[in-house]
Amino acid sequence: MPELPEVETIARVLRQGAPGQPAVAGRHILGARLLWDRSLATPSPAEFTTRLEQQVIEDIGRRGKFLTFRLSRDWLLFHLRMSGDLVVRPLATAPEPHDRLILALEGDIALAFNDARKFGRVWLVDEVDSVLSGLGPEPLDDSFTADDLFGRLHTTRRQLKPLLLDQTFIAGLGNIYVDEALNLARLHPLTISNSLTLDQAGDLLASIRTVLSDGIRRNGASIDWVYRGGDFQNYFRVYQRTGLPCPECGTPIARITVGQRGTHYCPHCQPWE
DNA sequence: CACGAGACCTGTTCGC
DNA sequence: TGCGAACAGGTCTCGT
Numbered sequence: 506m507p508e509l510p511e512v513e514t515i516a517r518v519l520r521q522g523a524p525g526q527p528a529v530a531g532r533h534i535l536g537a538r539l540l541w542d543r544s545l546a547t548p549s550p551a552e553f554t555t556r557l558e559q560q561v562i563e564d565i566g567r568r569g570k571f572l573t574f575r576l577s578r579d580w581l582l583f584h585l586r587m588s589g590d591l592v593v594r595p596l597a598t599a600p601e602p603h604d605r606l607i608l609a610l611e612g613d614i615a616l617a618f619n620d621a622r623k624f625g626r627v628w629l630v631d632e633v634d635s636v637l638s639g640l641g642p643e644p645l646d647d648s649f650t651a652d653d654l655f656g657r658l659h660t661t662r663r664q665l666k667p668l669l670l671d672q673t674f675i676a677g678l679g680n681i682y683v684d685e686a687l688n689l690a691r692l693h694p695l696t697i698s699n700s701l702t703l704d705q706a707g708d709l710l711a712s713i714r715t716v717l718s719d720g721i722r723r724n725g726a727s728i729d730w731v732y733r734g735g736d737f738q739n740y741f742r743v744y745q746r747t748g749l750p751c752p753e754c755g756t757p758i759a760r761i762t763v764g765q766r767g768t769h770y771c772p773h774c775q776p777w778e
Numbered sequence: 779c780a781c782g783a784g785a786c787c788t789g790t791t792c793g794c
Numbered sequence: 795t796g797c798g799a800a801c802a803g804g805t806c807t808c809g810t
Contacts (some may be wrong), residue, residue: 570789
């Protein structure tokens with residue numbers, strides 16, 4: 506479930522807590538139980554568990570699709586990839602299927618990293634740059650402007666869909682929000698990046714911010730068996746709406762494959778060329 | 779440099 | 795009903 510709005514929602518809930526769920530920020534880590542070694546990117550399992558013990562979770566944030574836990578001495582980073590999730594439970598609860606890591610926290614609660622497909626990764630590092638330095642700008646950051654986006658679009662000639670999915674180009678977008686943003690900006694997914702005008706780049710940035718903000722406001726999108734409580738899926742304009750009418754013009758939404766990703770768009774509102 | 783295919787994984791849904 | 799294929803919110807690597 507993890508694009509920027511979903512990760513942001515998870516970070517907020519862990520930081521502040523939610524109805525019926527205690528906050529995780531501010532708690533001591535009492536122990537770590539790694540159930541699937543390959544979920545751990547670095548360091549070794551032995552070093553990971555000993556180094557975590559007795560550190561405090563000082564704060565929880567997000568950069569791109571990464572969750573960032575600032576600890577007393579280190580940083581604990583999670584990437585949820587396709588099916589990862591972070592769940593708070595009573596400490597006494599038995600592990601669930603697909604739990605990959607369980608942290609025991611003060612206050613008799615557990616923080617579990619659950620990840621059916623095993624694509625997710627965890628890092629424990631003393632500085633974040635080794636993991637995060639390659640990420641592109643944060644789309645919701647005010648310092649990122651239409652001029653910046655226009656400039657970046659013109660340093661390359663790639664199709665917009667795969668380019669916006671490239672985390673070194675812009676951080677946090679995934680398959681849902683790229684399709685939604687391109688539809689809102691009335692741009693065909695195969696449009697070559699350096700053909701955009703400054704006005705179109707401005708529209709694209711505004712559309713990206715609109716769909717991400719709406720996603721965050723709805724607590725993210727919940728699809729299929731991966732559920733988080735968000736309801737942005739009820740407001741999709743094109744994503745997974747193949748054959749259904751475009752909300753603007755009623756034309757059936759088309760689906761093509763771009764870079765091995767399902768891509769949804771309105772042939773009328775987002776004409777090719 | 780840009781793109782496509784394959785790999786990493788498991789679970790659900792679809793078509794026959 | 796059963797079974798294989800297709801598909802899934804991500805990213806890395808390799809070959810052309």
